[in-house]
Amino acid sequence: MIRTVNRLLLALIGLILFCAGGVAMARGQGWAVPSWWPYNSPHDVLLSRANRLRWRNEDWWWPVVIAALALILVLALWWLLAQFRRARLSEIAINTPDEDGATLNGKALERVLESEAEAQDGVAGARVRLTGHRTAPEVRVRLLLEPHAAPADTLNHFSSQVLANARHSAGLAAFPAEARLRVTKHHAEQVT
Structure with missing residues (x-):
């Protein structure tokens, strides 16, 4: 939008x-x-002296001018803040055999992907966001790894199991993903 x-x-x-x-x-x-x-x-001239002084003594003039300027300011701020928001898919279009098509709730798919990612060994937390177009969705994943986790194994399991299941369930030909991995902060263990 x-x-x-x-x-x-x-x-x-x-x-x-x-x-x-x-x-x-x-x-x-x-x-x-x-x-x-x-x-x-x-x-x-753009504004003659008569035009500049025409509404000055009217009671409604200044409130209308202030309200219009405030509205313009609010709309400009809304537009500026909207530039920094990332688009999030609310639904995904799914092809069905009867050609009618169906939709899948985007938040539901995000929650499923998060719960399956967090169920993996070595994953302390996950954040998933669907982006792209409703007919060609993409996924952005942030995985918070525990100190003992192997990043390559965790990422391989996530892409081959979790993403593959989601792609197959939604009937998507492709499901591109961008993953960011981070390790939880931990203190060094003492060896005695």
Whole structure:
């Protein structure tokens, strides 16, 4: 969704700036601009003194201006914060033999993958996040390993068992994964 909003906002802003720049350039070159264009005379200004002072004494003017600016600020902050969120799949499309298709809840699949990963020997904790597209999901995994765990064996078991089961159960042709491994902090053991 955020990609769509970004593209629409950029397209709208770009179109407005392109049109305004084109008309300003045409007017600056002395070319004719449409008669309906508000600034078609070389002596026109953007805001005349009368327009600047027109609403000043109205009771509703300043609350409306402040509310509009606050709304613009809130929307701009929402848009900025949305840039840092990673997309999370809410559902995965599954092909079925009857061609109707079905969907699988993304959070449910994440919880299953986490519980199966944590059931492995040497895994203290797991975090799973589904990304990608609903027809081509990807998985990001963070595994917290215990000190005695062998990272290569743990990763091999996770990819050959846990991910393979999930891929087969969901009927996916491919299920790309990115795994990050971290070891729990532990104190050195004393030998006597």
